[in-house]
Amino acid sequence: MSTSEERSRRYTFEPDQLTPVTNPEELKRIHEKTGVRPLPDDEQAWIAEQWKLRFDTDPELSTFKLSDEYRRLKT
Numbered sequence: 001m002s003t004s005e006e007r008s009r010r011y012t013f014e015p016d017q018l019t020p021v022t023n024p025e026e027l028k029r030i031h032e033k034t035g036v037r038p039l040p041d042d043e044q045a046w047i048a049e050q051w052k053l054r055f056d057t058d059p060e061l062s063t064f065k066l067s068d069e070y071r072r073l074k075t
């Protein structure tokens with residue numbers, strides 16, 4: 001089994017398994033409670049693009065590493 005097939009099984013949801021949170025007030029409460037904030041749009045877009053390019057070839061790929069790389073390249 002390839003890395004991408006294994007990841008796909010672990011991180012794939014069926015439509016009925018996920019309920020997106022779209023209420024801005026609820027999102028704000030979640031962000032305050034968890035301390036997790038959304039990334040800026042340009043950083044998120046770069047990470048998404050890089051993820052698609054590297055998904056099949058980098059078994060150590062992580063959004064945290066991509067975020068760090070983005071910040072290094074940005075400076």
